Amino acid sequence: MLSRGGGSDQPPPLPEWRIMRTQMTRSLIFDSEVVPSSLVEIAPFLRAANEVEKANPRVAYLCRFYAFEKALRLDPTSAGRGVRQFKNALFRRLERESDYTLMGTLGRVKKNGDACEMQSFYQHYYKKKIQALQNAADKADCAQLTKAYQTANVLFEVLKAINLSLAVEFDREILEAHDKVAEKTQMSVPYNILPLDPDSANKAIMKYPEIQAALLALHNTRGLPWPREYKNKQEEDILDWLQTTFGFQKDNVSNQREHLILLLANVHIRQSPRPDQQPKLDERALNEVMKKLFKNYRKWCKYLDRKSSLWLPTIQQEVQRRKLLYMGLYLLIWGEAANLRFMPECLCYIYHHMAFELYGMLAGNVSPMTGENVKPAYGGGDEAFLRKVVTPIYELIAKEAARSRKGISKPSQWRNYDDLNECFWSVDCFRLGWPVRADADFFFLPIEQHRLEKTIRVSKPPAGRDWWVGKVNFVELQSYxxxxxxxxxxxxxxxxxxxxxxxxxxxxxxxxxxxxxxxxxxxxxxxxxxxxxxxxxxxxxxxxxxxxxxxxxxxxxxxxxxxxxxxxxxxxxxxxxxxxxxxxxxPGFAQTIKTCFVSFAHYPPFLERSNYQVVMLMMWWSQPRLHVGMGMHESTFSLFK
Structure with a gap:
């Protein structure tokens, strides 16, 4: 192709997107840290390799090699997006580094050379890096110390894999150092606003009396029935007990701990007159936060004519902790509910049963079968709430969303969040049981119903099975x-x-x-x-x-x-x-009617919120009884006119 100026045949310049793509490819081959989403677990090993590469190239090579082996286990067929290209790039880098690192002092001299090299470097990293940061006068930066702990954990995992493959025993000093690092790693967890690890007690935000008061109240775990298999840890609080008892996720507990402390502290600091500056939680702040959190739950219980599960003890000293437990349980359910948050009355149903179980545990109820303290109905265990409570309902939501065919299906053929949530506006929702039965009609899809009608040709549902719940109060029709x-x-x-x-x-x-x-x-x-x-x-x-x-x-x-x-x-x-x-x-009669209506207008009967049977019968004729929007529809006086 000739140039416009009639000069020599020059290739056209590369487009900008091709230049960027070439740079990204070179970066991928050089760094090997553009990790696909399906291999995200190997990213810490690659970061650790980049960190220690200048100090010891052989250790960096071993970290990358372990990451490569782990990538093969995570996705052996390279089915994930970009996995095959990533593996090839990482393998080529390992080939280049293997010849260079084997030229070191160890190399092929000893069979156990890699194990000795890793042990020596781990001890060096612990003494020169971690202990130096811990012994600093200013306690160092928490971010740097947390990063050092993460790197030490990665090095120990690689060392453990090498020792197992070569049948080499661990040095006692290394095991002791790893135990200390593991303990500090659990305490130095990532945080959003409040650094709650013991090393951050001197931070400015942690010196506020309101923060200290909330922390002190949460650490009142005296007398709680901990499970037998639970291992005590430093600085445990009532949210740790809720996590162990009901099976919540660890990160969810960390987030909601900050959430609850900040809620209490923010309301506490706005109290007038100001409470004492001593670290003691103000009862007014506690009641205000509790009132806001449980506003919808109390209204839901009143609507269904059910007593709430928020039962307080008669001992005054235990009232504050019981309130904190109720609020902590609600926030943990909300934090782990995912898309169930779009179904607020469904969350009320879940909380109603779990709060009742919480009351039974605190009351010291004993199971007649095992003779031990009662446990959650779904069994508890690690992440049990997510697997046994949230997941079944979420899978139903996913199936209903799939049946919508991205909005192509008619609204009468699938249920959205509002339709599913309306199932919890009636006392019939308690037929679902606790934990929610998998064979309940709430989970029954109409596709199965049509299939039964075609094969069995029945006009009634099979024994023990109800029809699809479908829409409860309203089915949208696409009509003018x-x-x-x-x-x-x-x-x-x-x-x-x-x-x-x-x-x-x-x-x-x-x-x-x-x-x-x-x-x-x-x-x-x-x-x-x-x-x-x-x-x-x-x-x-x-x-x-x-x-x-x-x-x-x-x-x-x-x-x-x-x-x-x-x-x-x-x-x-x-x-x-x-x-x-x-x-x-x-004219006179019309004037009389007008006068009667004017005098009656001063005393309009607000009947929409009443639960009396007579009033409900009167309102039943005029409008449907709904939970959401209750009291916001056309007034009784307007309907009477």
């Missing part, structure tokens, strides 16, 4: 009728006003007061007939738009829709007949 039903009050107002204005314009003198004359007022009264017709249309639309939810509706809801249609139809017949009768003094 929603535009009329959703804005029915607006359409009704426009139609009635238009009718009244037409009557006023075609009758009388045109004066607005003439509408109250006898003849005109009789004609204006025809708006009640129009209202009855519009109400009949509204009831029919309700019946049509909810017909796909008829299988999951209760008999009471079905009866309500049917009676509303019959009632509206009856008024359409009654009002035209009674319209034939006239009143002798319509």
């Amino acid at each position: 009728l929603h535009m009329f039903r959703s804005f029915d009050r607006m359409w009704s107002f426009f139609v009635l006003c238009l009718q009244a204005m037409i009557i006023g314009a075609w009758n009388g003198s045109g004066n607005p007061s003439s509408v109250f004359s006898s003849d005109v007022f009789k004609k204006v009264l025809s708006v009640f007939i129009t209202t009855a017709i519009l109400k009949l249309g509204q009831a029919v639309l309700d019946f049509i738009l909810h017909r796909k939810a008829r299988r999951s509706m209760s008999i009471h809801v079905k009866l309500r829709y049917i009676l509303k249609v019959l009632s509206a139809a009856a008024w359409v017949v009654i009002l035209p007949i009674t319209y034939a009768y006239t009143w002798e003094n319509p």
Whole structure:
């Protein structure tokens, strides 16, 4: 290709994206640290190799070689994205480094040369790096010390693998050093805002009286029934007990520990008058945080007419710790719930049962079968809450999302978060049991139902199995009728006003007061007939738009829709007949009605939030009983008018 200037044949310049890609490829081959997502576990070994390479190239080579072997075990078929290219690049680097490192003083001289080299370097790293940082006057930077602990753990794992392959025993000094490093590693965990390890006690944020008060309250673990297999550790608190008892994840406990301490400290510092500066948690702050956390849970219990599981002891000294345990349990459930957070009443159901179990454990209840303290119904154990409580419900959510086909399926064919959450708005949700039964109708998919209908050809569900729960209160239909039903009050107002204005314009003198004359007022009264017709249309639309939810509706809801249609139809017949009768003094009577309504308007009955049976019967006719949005719909006074 000739250049534009007519010069010699020169290749065109590389595009910018190709230059960047070439640089990334060279970086991959040189550093071997662009780790694919499926091999993320080997990243610490590659970082440790880069850190110690200048001090000892042979140790760096052994770390990379161990990372390569681990990569082969993690993904033996190289099925992950970019795994094959990464393995090839790492292998080529190991080939280049092997000849160089074997030229050292050890090399092939001894059979156990690598083991001796790793042991010697581990001791050197522990004394010169870790102990130097620990003995520093300013206690060093926590980030540097944490990084040194991580590198030491990587070196020990590589050393352990080499010793096992060569049948070499560990030096006692190395084992003692590793035990100290492992203990410090558990204490020096990563943090968000609060460094809670003992070495960070002198940090500025940890000197606030409010932080110290919350920490002191959380460390009150005296008398808690720890499991027999639990190994005590330094600085344990009530969240550690919750983790051990209910099987929460370690990182979740660390996050929620910070969360709870900061919640209490922030509310504590805003109290007026200011509490004492001594490290003692203010009871007002504790009650305020507890009230906010359990607002929805208490409302849910009241809605279902169930007693909450927040039972406090009679001993005053134990009340504060019991409140902290209840709040810690709620935050741990919320922190590990993942997508279940979009189903707040489902979380209330989970918490209701787990808080009741917590009360039984603290009360000292003993299992009649084993004679030991009661345990969670799902068994406890490591990460048991995630595996046995969250995962089954999450898998149901994933199946329902897959059935939506990215929004292509009709809304009546799959359930979203709101539909699944509505199952916990009724006392029927307690049929799921605890822990949630895997064979409950809540997990039954309609695809299985259709398959049963085609193969077995039954009209009723098989024994011991219910139909798919489906939509509980509403199934969306893709129809233009929603535009009329959703804005029915607006359409009704426009139609009635238009009718009244037409009557006023075609009758009388045109004066607005003439509408109250006898003849005109009789004609204006025809708006009640129009209202009855519009109400009949509204009831029919309700019946049509909810017909796909008829299988999951209760008999009471079905009866309500049917009676509303019959009632509206009856008024359409009654009002035209009674319209034939006239009143002798319509203005005075109209004024009397107006006066009665004005006086009644000062005392509107707020009945939407009541749980009395009589009031619920009255409200049942006017509108459905729902948990979310309770008390926000059309008022009783407006419906009465």
